[in-house]
Amino acid sequence: MSSAHDRAVLNQILNPLMPTSDSGPGDVHLEADTVDHPQYTESQQLEKEGVALAEGGKVREALEKFSEAISTCPLNPSAYNNRAQAYRLSQQPDEALEDLNEALRLAGAKSRTACQAYVQRASIWRLQGDDEKARADFAAAAELGSSFAKMQLVALNPYAAMCNKMLAEVFEKVKTGKD
Template identity: 80%
Template sequence: MASFFRISLPKMTTSHDRAVLNQILNPLMPTSDSGVAEVHLEADKVDHPGYVLSSQLEKEAVLLAENMQVAEAIEKFAQAIQVCPQNPSAFNNRAQAYRLQNSPERALDDLNEALRLAGPKTKTACQAYVQRASIYRLQGDDANARADFASAAELGSSFAKMQLVALNPYAAMCNKMLAEVFEKVKTGKDE
């Protein structure tokens, strides 16, 4: 993960002040069209009689995955999808389990389906873009990774914003130089 400068500003600063400073320190990170507005993601809207049961099965699958029972979690996610094939979150979460199982192609299939089903400004879409971009990055496909990280960044993912900077060698160099300058100012060293 890329590291960024985090400057502690006095509480009396406004969100606009913080956004301006952030843009100065991280000029290559994407910003929303409005400049400083935060993105408010919508919940998935699924109109299907099996959605409630699907969500419950999905929660059980997440618990299994957290306990490293990945194969069982995948089976439970499959049940959730069978009960409600329009549930994008179940596809997104099963993709994560496939990633844990080192099955990136299956994960990509599920992420593509999650993105097809999810609304454009939903939490699931944001998470699916980040996951898909991470897989692309591991596969060496930086162009597709950059595109998906940009989509997730526009939806408010700070991780995606950091990854965009990490994918940009000029931004990484600029951040390193700024870090050195701030360290010199902080320690009083002048060259």
């Protein structure tokens, strides 16, 4: 059985250009959202209902539920993040970006919501062809521990992708005993 450190070393060998941080895998401890507002719990419940609606394909109703959660507790960053996701599903990237900016403003620097919001915002930038902004947001999410963001950073670097492909081919040849 391998340790977390062994897996981190192997991952660095197989993905040499993937960003690393001072902390090893699993060492990034993200804070839960903590909001000092009397209706925060009610807002969270409305969010859960919105998520269920979105998962059921009722995106328009989910948007309404997330908006209600925000009206109930305008300091809840997760509600903005979830509504941004619904806006993305509704092909409304400008509204999604607005909500993601607000989620990031409200969220703590090392919160789960901030990590998710950076990934979402980076994905929108990427779809809009702004790889520089996407790279910056993916880097921020990667620093918060998002493995998806780390993979996207590699994908945004054509030299890293080429190097990883060549390295994978070498390992495959070694594994199969081919020259």
